[in-house]
Amino acid sequence: MLGWEFPPFITGGLGTACYGLTKAMDQLGVQVTFVLPRTVESKYSTHVKLLTPSSRSKTASFSVSEMKNVKFRTIDSPLQPYSTPDLYRQRIEETLRQKQRLHGGAILSASQLIEGIDYAGDMYTEVHRYAALAAELAKTEEFDIVHAHDWMTYPAGIVVSAITGTPLVVHVHSTEFDRSGEHVNQMIYDIERQGMERAHKVIAVSYYTRSIIISRYGISGDKVEVVHNGVERNNNNNNNNNDWSLDETGIKKDEKIVLFLGRITMQKGPEYFLRAAQKVLEVMDNVKFVMAGSGDLMHSAVEMAAELGIGHKVLFTGFLRGEDVQRIYKMADLYVMPSVSEPFGIAPLEALNHDVPVIISKQSGVSEVLTHALKVDFWDVNEIANKIIAVLKYPPLQITLRNYGGSEVRKLRWKDSAAKCLKIYEEMLVTV
Amino acid sequence: MRTAGSGKRQELPLDTFRVFSKMPSVCFYFQVHQPLRLRHYTVFDSDQQYFDEHKNASICKKVANKCYLPANRLMLELIRTFKGKFKVAYSLTGMLLEQLRQYSPEVMSTFHALAETGCVEFLAETYYHSLSFLYSREEFIAQINKQIEVINYFFGQKPRIFRNTELIYNNDLAALIESMDAFDAIITEGADHILGHRSPNFIYRPRSCSKLKLLLKNYSLSDDIAFRFSNRDWPEWPLTADKFAGWISNINGNGVAVNLFMDYETFGEHQWQDTGIFDFMRHLPAEILKHPDNNFKTPSEVAQCYPPVDTVDVPHIISWADTERDLSAWLGNAMQSNAIHELYRLEKKIKQTNDQTIISDWRRLQASDHFYYMCTKYFADGDVHKYFNPYDSPYDSYINFMNVLDNLRSRCAKSATTDRNIRGWRTGPAAGRLNICN
Numbered sequence: 001m002l003g004w005e006f007p008p009f010i011t012g013g014l015g016t017a018c019y020g021l022t023k024a025m026d027q028l029g030v031q032v033t034f035v036l037p038r039t040v041e042s043k044y045s046t047h048v049k050l051l052t053p054s055s056r057s058k059t060a061s062f063s064v065s066e067m068k069n070v071k072f073r074t075i076d077s078p079l080q081p082y083s084t085p086d087l088y089r090q091r092i093e094e095t096l097r098q099k100q101r102l103h104g105g106a107i108l109s110a111s112q113l114i115e116g117i118d119y120a121g122d123m124y125t126e127v128h129r130y131a132a133l134a135a136e137l138a139k140t141e142e143f144d145i146v147h148a149h150d151w152m153t154y155p156a157g158i159v160v161s162a163i164t165g166t167p168l169v170v171h172v173h174s175t176e177f178d179r180s181g182e183h184v185n186q187m188i189y190d191i192e193r194q195g196m197e198r199a200h201k202v203i204a205v206s207y208y209t210r211s212i213i214i215s216r217y218g219i220s221g222d223k224v225e226v227v228h229n230g231v232e233r234n235n236n237n238n239n240n241n242n243d244w245s246l247d248e249t250g251i252k253k254d255e256k257i258v259l260f261l262g263r264i265t266m267q268k269g270p271e272y273f274l275r276a277a278q279k280v281l282e283v284m285d286n287v288k289f290v291m292a293g294s295g296d297l298m299h300s301a302v303e304m305a306a307e308l309g310i311g312h313k314v315l316f317t318g319f320l321r322g323e324d325v326q327r328i329y330k331m332a333d334l335y336v337m338p339s340v341s342e343p344f345g346i347a348p349l350e351a352l353n354h355d356v357p358v359i360i361s362k363q364s365g366v367s368e369v370l371t372h373a374l375k376v377d378f379w380d381v382n383e384i385a386n387k388i389i390a391v392l393k394y395p396p397l398q399i400t401l402r403n404y405g406g407s408e409v410r411k412l413r414w415k416d417s418a419a420k421c422l423k424i425y426e427e428m429l430v431t432v
Numbered sequence: 433m434r435t436a437g438s439g440k441r442q443e444l445p446l447d448t449f450r451v452f453s454k455m456p457s458v459c460f461y462f463q464v465h466q467p468l469r470l471r472h473y474t475v476f477d478s479d480q481q482y483f484d485e486h487k488n489a490s491i492c493k494k495v496a497n498k499c500y501l502p503a504n505r506l507m508l509e510l511i512r513t514f515k516g517k518f519k520v521a522y523s524l525t526g527m528l529l530e531q532l533r534q535y536s537p538e539v540m541s542t543f544h545a546l547a548e549t550g551c552v553e554f555l556a557e558t559y560y561h562s563l564s565f566l567y568s569r570e571e572f573i574a575q576i577n578k579q580i581e582v583i584n585y586f587f588g589q590k591p592r593i594f595r596n597t598e599l600i601y602n603n604d605l606a607a608l609i610e611s612m613d614a615f616d617a618i619i620t621e622g623a624d625h626i627l628g629h630r631s632p633n634f635i636y637r638p639r640s641c642s643k644l645k646l647l648l649k650n651y652s653l654s655d656d657i658a659f660r661f662s663n664r665d666w667p668e669w670p671l672t673a674d675k676f677a678g679w680i681s682n683i684n685g686n687g688v689a690v691n692l693f694m695d696y697e698t699f700g701e702h703q704w705q706d707t708g709i710f711d712f713m714r715h716l717p718a719e720i721l722k723h724p725d726n727n728f729k730t731p732s733e734v735a736q737c738y739p740p741v742d743t744v745d746v747p748h749i750i751s752w753a754d755t756e757r758d759l760s761a762w763l764g765n766a767m768q769s770n771a772i773h774e775l776y777r778l779e780k781k782i783k784q785t786n787d788q789t790i791i792s793d794w795r796r797l798q799a800s801d802h803f804y805y806m807c808t809k810y811f812a813d814g815d816v817h818k819y820f821n822p823y824d825s826p827y828d829s830y831i832n833f834m835n836v837l838d839n840l841r842s843r844c845a846k847s848a849t850t851d852r853n854i855r856g857w858r859t860g861p862a863a864g865r866l867n868i869c870n
Contacts, residue, residue: 399766
């Protein structure tokens with residue numbers, strides 16, 4: 001399996017999905033070698049130390065005790081999911097500056113540095129460099145299927161599949177159209193399309209995504225299968241010790257909390273959340289809107305809240321991880337996901353797992369698997385507000401959504417997703 | 433209760449033979465109802481147009497063309513062909529009559545024609561197809577009286593048989609209906625758990641009554657037509673008129689009347705025309721009447737002809753819905769019970785306004801359909817029930833209903849402040865009378 005990220009190094013749903021799927025496959029007794037890029041410059045260096053052996057080679061391996069059949073292999077690379085070529089360039093330049101400082105201020109040209117540390121200066125080249133390294137790594141591994149998660153690993157998947165003669169599955173967790181609307185990056189689109197074309201099977205996380213794959217990438221429907229994501233059961237529900245005190249957050253006791261949790265990017269529809277918030281506040285006062293997450297629209301979201309005159313009612317928490325996520329769910333009365341285009345959307349399932357009722361965009365994959373959720377068109381701000389108010393105002397609605405939604409979510413198991421993937425593998429191995 | 437086995441029959445004296453061998457009467461009653469569906473009403477709306485006139489009109493016209501018109505014409509044809517030997521009964525809600533008059537007058541005229549044949553009986557129920565029996569006896573009786581009035585106005589009959597919304601029934605209901613002194617019999621579901629080993633094909637008496645009779649739906653034979661008719665996985669498919677008539681004849685001796693009660697929309701709407709449902713019905717009377725002892729009777733005739741054989745005790749509420757035969761389709765979740773409680777909690781305030789439009793809006797919200805739409809039982813299964821639901825989800829329906837109710841509540845408050853000004857000209861005996869007859 002070729003992935004991008006794995007807990008605890010996660011920035012979003014992709015890492016969660018790879019983790020859930022791999023863990024379930026492990027439980028089904030499947031041998032998985034999970035290959036992922038390992039950034040040298042990492043904010044979470046404690047984990048890196050913990051998980052990687054002291055190896056000077058460009059690839060390394062480690063294992064996680066809870067998964068007996070899974071072996072992890074890492075490739076040094078600054079690739080990060082949800083990145084763009086511009087962000088990549090910034091990150092590389094940042095790394096170079098750090099290196100320059102280490103080199104005692106000696107002025108080196110970027111190209112010299114890159115040669116020295118084996119990074120490509122642009123994302124496109126890096127993706128292909130990564131592919132080459134993956135191919136090398138593949139020679140030392142034995143496997144029957146190559147399973148590549150999202151576009152950055154597709155070139156690697158293609159190469160590995162070609163040199164080893166094993167069939168390729170590409171798993172589409174999101175497409176360039178979801179992330180960028182109509183302003184697609186041609187390079188990424190081309191890589192995605194090539195990956196889907198060269199793959200023997202394409203797995204889409206929803207029918208919604210499947211239809212994008214067929215209509216926007218021209219892939220034949222015969223080869224595109226849908227495997228919905230699952231959700232991890234929530235185990236740490238009873239630690240009451242670490243709750244935020246209301247003073248800390250500035251939220252009053254009788255105030256309801258409406259939560260947005262996700263990257264604050266165009267794809268996630270933060271502007272619709274804020275416009276709906278404004279409408280809600282026209283009708284009721286005792287509500288706070290919490291935006292948990294970071295992203296390229298974070299600053300404009302803060303500005304927009306101010307412009308709408310609801311700045312005092314909107315709290316921005318920045319990116320939350322681990323326990324903080326649990327705490328924010330515990331406080332929330334309602335979770336809203338107004339995504340413009342959401343291939344799946346694991347967060348609403350996690351919200352329901354924490355007994356928080358959800359309003360989700362109809363333009364999402366998760367709306368295919370959730371019936372006990374309120375569904376809206378992301379652009380229909382009036383209707384989003386109408387539904388937010390109803391949930392806050394009528395406890396029976398909240399109770400029914402929470403109870404039925406909760407039991408519905410508990411039926412969405414990663415085990416079933418993994419079993420579906422295995423079935424697809426088996427069919428491929430028979431026909432290839 | 434059971435009669436002698438067939439082997440002994442020939443040894444019995446002729447009289448006994450005639451009584452025991454008598455084939456059961458076939459009693460058809462069709463339920464005809466359409467609710468007034470709400471329009472999409474958000475918390476930001478403040479007007480008083482709660483109902484979706486366009487949608488209600490188009491559904492009414494659609495059902496009229498697919499079901500009411502062809503079925504009424506078929507019934508007329510059968511009544512004429514069999515010269516009074518084929519009979520049926522209808523329960524038409526006042527709410528439906530209002531819509532038919534407005535959107536499909538041709539259906540009204542075919543119902544008039546049916547009434548004039550003398551072979552058609554009209555039953556009584558709550559005008560608004562409501563669950564008011566469970567929440568307000570005063571309102572319940574008012575709606576029955578309004579229904580009696582409207583049936584009398586359109587069809588010149590005073591109903592003598594009562595059926596409650598969704599055949600909801602218990603001992604208390606029977607006692608209340610008997611105390612109205614207007615009815616000979618009451619209709620409900622022949623549920624297994626109230627009958628035990630007994631057959632629904634006899635006439636019973638409610639435990640709480642001394643005069644009122646109880647007619648029970650034979651759900652097995654009724655559902656063969658209403659639900660299973662087009663089901664190809666059903667071993668009896670295809671159901672033909674002679675096969676069905678054979679099943680009726682099999683009852684021979686074990687019952688006096690087979691009560692076939694079903695939604696009228698069975699014809700052409702639940703069972704589409706291409707399933708052959710109309711042809712089935714067209715051939716059924718002839719097949720049944722092939723046996724000279726067989727006949728069709730209306731519920732009133734059944735009640736008059738046969739004495740009760742036993743009492744039936746129903747302390748807990750039953751209905752004709754689903755396998756549970758209970759109230760869970762309307763009151764099964766927290767949203768449903770909240771919505772209906774809030775609705776009836778307004779009763780006093782609503783009535784105090786004396787404002788006929790407010791009262792009528794409130795009553796229209798009582799239709800059981802609104803609560804049925806909020807049912808979460810079948811939601812996940814993509815059940816056939818979805819077909820009758822104008823909402824995408826039970827949650828949407830609850831939100832919409834509560835928004836409307838909120839607005840209605842605010843109108844009461846406003847009306848109370850101006851009450852003194854209008855009291856002078858709104859009260860008087862005409863105030864509570866039927867709008868539809870004016």
